[in-house]
Amino acid sequence: MNEDRLKQLIGEALRQVAPEVQMDQLDPAVNFRDQIDIDSVDFLSFVLALEKGVGIHIPEMDCPKLSSLNGCLSYFRGRVQG
Amino acid sequence: MERQALNEPPGGGLNIAHEAVDRHASGDTGRRVALRWLDASASPQDFTYVQLKELTDRFAQVLTQLGVGKGERVFALTGRIPALYVAALGALKAGAVFSPLFAAFGPGPVQARLTLGSARVLVTTPELYRCKVEPIRDLLPSLTQVILSDPTGTAPLPIGTARLEDLLANAIPCCPLGAATDAEDLALLHFTSGTTGRPKGALHVHGAVLGHQASARLALDLRPGDVFWCTAEPGWVTGTSYGIIAPLVVGATLLVDSQAFDAQRWLRILAEQAVDVWYTAPTALRMLRKMGVAPSAPLRQLRFIASVGEPLDAETLRWSLDVLGLPVHDNWWQTETGAIMIANRVGLDIRPGSMGRPLPGIEAAVVQRGPDGGVQVLPPGMVGELALRAGWPSMFHGYLGDPTAYQRCFVEGWYLSGDLVRRDQDGYFWFVARSDDVIKSAGHLIGPFEVESVLMEHPAVAEAAVIGRPDPVAGEIVQAFVTLKSGWEADEALRRELLIHARRRLGTALAPKELELRASLPKTRSGKLLRRLLRRHEPGIAEADLSALDEGA
Numbered sequence: 001m002n003e004d005r006l007k008q009l010i011g012e013a014l015r016q017v018a019p020e021v022q023m024d025q026l027d028p029a030v031n032f033r034d035q036i037d038i039d040s041v042d043f044l045s046f047v048l049a050l051e052k053g054v055g056i057h058i059p060e061m062d063c064p065k066l067s068s069l070n071g072c073l074s075y076f077r078g079r080v081q082g
Numbered sequence: 083m084e085r086q087a088l089n090e091p092p093g094g095g096l097n098i099a100h101e102a103v104d105r106h107a108s109g110d111t112g113r114r115v116a117l118r119w120l121d122a123s124a125s126p127q128d129f130t131y132v133q134l135k136e137l138t139d140r141f142a143q144v145l146t147q148l149g150v151g152k153g154e155r156v157f158a159l160t161g162r163i164p165a166l167y168v169a170a171l172g173a174l175k176a177g178a179v180f181s182p183l184f185a186a187f188g189p190g191p192v193q194a195r196l197t198l199g200s201a202r203v204l205v206t207t208p209e210l211y212r213c214k215v216e217p218i219r220d221l222l223p224s225l226t227q228v229i230l231s232d233p234t235g236t237a238p239l240p241i242g243t244a245r246l247e248d249l250l251a252n253a254i255p256c257c258p259l260g261a262a263t264d265a266e267d268l269a270l271l272h273f274t275s276g277t278t279g280r281p282k283g284a285l286h287v288h289g290a291v292l293g294h295q296a297s298a299r300l301a302l303d304l305r306p307g308d309v310f311w312c313t314a315e316p317g318w319v320t321g322t323s324y325g326i327i328a329p330l331v332v333g334a335t336l337l338v339d340s341q342a343f344d345a346q347r348w349l350r351i352l353a354e355q356a357v358d359v360w361y362t363a364p365t366a367l368r369m370l371r372k373m374g375v376a377p378s379a380p381l382r383q384l385r386f387i388a389s390v391g392e393p394l395d396a397e398t399l400r401w402s403l404d405v406l407g408l409p410v411h412d413n414w415w416q417t418e419t420g421a422i423m424i425a426n427r428v429g430l431d432i433r434p435g436s437m438g439r440p441l442p443g444i445e446a447a448v449v450q451r452g453p454d455g456g457v458q459v460l461p462p463g464m465v466g467e468l469a470l471r472a473g474w475p476s477m478f479h480g481y482l483g484d485p486t487a488y489q490r491c492f493v494e495g496w497y498l499s500g501d502l503v504r505r506d507q508d509g510y511f512w513f514v515a516r517s518d519d520v521i522k523s524a525g526h527l528i529g530p531f532e533v534e535s536v537l538m539e540h541p542a543v544a545e546a547a548v549i550g551r552p553d554p555v556a557g558e559i560v561q562a563f564v565t566l567k568s569g570w571e572a573d574e575a576l577r578r579e580l581l582i583h584a585r586r587r588l589g590t591a592l593a594p595k596e597l598e599l600r601a602s603l604p605k606t607r608s609g610k611l612l613r614r615l616l617r618r619h620e621p622g623i624a625e626a627d628l629s630a631l632d633e634g635a
Binding site: 015017018019020033037038039040041042044045059060061063064 | 186342343344345346365369372373374375523524553555556559578581582585586589590591595
């Protein structure tokens with residue numbers, strides 16, 4: 001999976017909890033919660049949506065790694081080949 | 083509950099801040115850490131009781147110098163930052179009425195509460211001010227002072243604001259403070275939500291501190307010198323009664339984490355800060371359980387865990403025993419009750435799923451309202467409304483500006499809570515449901531009307547109905563159903579636009595997490611919205627009941 005496709009899936013999952021998000025306005029290095037109005041319940045829903053979109057199970061222990069766009073990208077790079 | 087353990091301030095009377103701070107600010111206790119604040123990296127910043135006294139004296143002095151009179155409202159719109167605790171306790175010391183607001187509220191809820199409360203002073207941060215208050219400043223004529231906490235001193239100050247740190251530095255603590263307060267003087271204003279209408283401002287008096295202290299001992303096992311961590315936001319009553327006041331009154335160390343929920347961080351804090359007593363919410367515990375986290379070593383210091391906000395399910399209780407090594411003591415109270423009323427308290431056998439038994443001095447019953455307007459006390463096993471014999475020390479004294487709503491809460495000397503419960507043979511109470519349409523999400527009450535009103539602000543919306551949909555982690559989440567005015571297309575783009583509108587106005591804590599466009603909403607023949615029928619998982623609603631209605635009539 002290439003990075004653009006990954007970003008698209010991350011964006012879709014984010015917009016399920018925060019429909020106002022515009023990916024090009026996100027700082028990839030900053031924690032989502034510091035730039036989007038989401039709470040911890042939203043974050044869990046985001047991870048679930050991400051799981052469905054990317055199609056791989058995300059162990060709960062890995063959730064903190066998904067706190068920012070860069071975090072998501074490096075996490076999935078390590079897990080999804082191609 | 084006795085006053086023996088408390089003492090009078092120098093000017094006589096009773097004052098929460100005196101009991102919480104000044105009373106401890108001498109000798110060995112004075113050197114004890116009153117407030118331990120953890121910054122973003124979990125590094126502590128400590129304030130001893132002596133230091134906290136000085137800071138709160140200064141803030142009280144600031145208010146006095148600004149001419150803020152007894153009973154005038156000082157609001158705080160901040161996260162868990164040191165300024166909040168100084169402002170809260172300093173405002174109480176000055177005889178002002180303190181009202182905390184949830185920092186994540188959108189501009190709509192912020193404006194509503196500042197207006198309803200006739201805010202005179204607002205303590206907030208530069209960022210929150212700019213986003214949520216500056217745009218509506220013109221609509222808040224009573225708000226004469228905006229004080230911004232900016233510890234770095236680098237933020238440019240908008241017009242009409244002052245920097246808290248500068249004001250504190252320039253305050254002269256030796257000057258006499260404002261008029262003394264007594265037990266009956268107003269102290270706290272907590273907004274809570276009902277089904278209909280605007281948020282209600284529950285008023286508490288300084289005398290509530292008796293309830294804070296006694297319940298902290300009995301329901302939380304809190305002792306002087308304990309490290310106490312309450313995870314609630316100060317904008318909700320738990321975060322003020324037990325997140326600010328009670329632990330200080332007891333002479334414990336109040337541990338405050340500046341950050342939002344973070345599973346790994348929370349476990350680290352429990353261990354590293356050697357927390358003795360922990361007061362949290364079932365939603366948070368369920369999230370910890372869902373994340374599969376566990377302490378790396380047994381939490382030897384942790385002695386007592388309690389939870390509040392929604393019933394604690396047996397599964398989560400089992401998880402806590404397995405993973406944290408301790409059970410969780412569920413308890414029950416409301417904004418209106420000021421302090422914990424019913425609890426699985428110290429020394430009592432915990433009944434999984436039950437909120438426990440009334441604390442000493444609290445008389446509780448299960449009642450049914452009669453057609454004559456009176457109430458009948460029901461025997462064990464029957465479901466009815468949880469009622470408390472009026473007059474306990476921390477009982478609220480009114481809803482700001484709404485004496486009718488206040489009077490409606492009381493019948494034949496009972497306070498009616500609106501919670502449906504049953505009592506078992508041993509006097510344990512069990513939550514069943516709310517008696518009205520108020521939503522409980524992540525332990526917080528959300529009034530559907532406030533959310534519906536915002537949705538109706540959008541030109542496309544004809545009507546809106548908001549309910550709580552069951553959720554395994556949050557208990558309930560806010561779900562909206564909307565009908566559109568003619569000429570508007572019920573498509574995905576509009577649905578998304580409505581969600582965005584609601585989120586921008588309300589903030590994520592109150593805004594719907596789901597929204598459905600419908601052709602009509604269930605109503606009675608007289609046109610009253612029947613939110614209950616939208617609750618898909620409501621047990622016992624038979625099709626026959628539905629046929630008795632005219633949809634949309």
